[in-house]
Amino acid sequence: MFTPPDTLEIYANYGQGFNLPGLNSGLFFTQTNLQLTKREQYELDFRASPFELVEFGSVFYLANTKNDAQRNPDTRRTENAGQTRRSGLETYVKFFPLKSLTVSSDYTYQEAKYRKNLNTVLERRRLANTPLDTFLTPKSPTSLP
Numbered sequence: 001m002f003t004p005p006d007t008l009e010i011y012a013n014y015g016q017g018f019n020l021p022g023l024n025s026g027l028f029f030t031q032t033n034l035q036l037t038k039r040e041q042y043e044l045d046f047r048a049s050p051f052e053l054v055e056f057g058s059v060f061y062l063a064n065t066k067n068d069a070q071r072n073p074d075t076r077r078t079e080n081a082g083q084t085r086r087s088g089l090e091t092y093v094k095f096f097p098l099k100s101l102t103v104s105s106d107y108t109y110q111e112a113k114y115r116k117n118l119n120t121v122l123e124r125r126r127l128a129n130t131p132l133d134t135f136l137t138p139k140s141p142t143s144l145p
Contacts, residue, residue: 007050013043021069021078035080038066058091064115072118082117084127086110106136 001011019037040063047057067080088110095103112127126132 007048009045009047011045013041013045015039015041017041021067021080033080034069034078035067037069037080040064053096054094055096056091056093058089060089062087068114079118081119082123083115084112085115086112086127086130088112107133108135109133 001009003009017039019039021034021037041061042063043059043061045057045059047055049055063086065084065086068082068084069078070081071077072079072081088108090106090108092104092106097103110130110132112130114122114125114127117123
């Protein structure tokens, strides 16, 4: 983490992790063909508070997944289908008009594509059911911890 002035933080993250595909339905234990889904992610973030009443920040990220799991429509079984890549930007702004009140808004843009897939038609295409962007603003201000 790098903090040139007290009102700015710049930091980078790297992480590796895994997921057990089908764990919530028990498929991981009943389908012996499933392997761990492995994830690797890089992030570059900043957070700024130029005034007491305002905070904003962004994170740029790149996430790669190996052994990504998906359901095969022909066999109806979950399979390790290939590799995916997600890259994007998440940004937010928070206002603190009162000591016990926070008003916030978030925006995310994400490119999510298959890098390799058992179904070669899907390679270099967007991941199904993954939105390109999302914008979130609460309907009414809420108090956050």
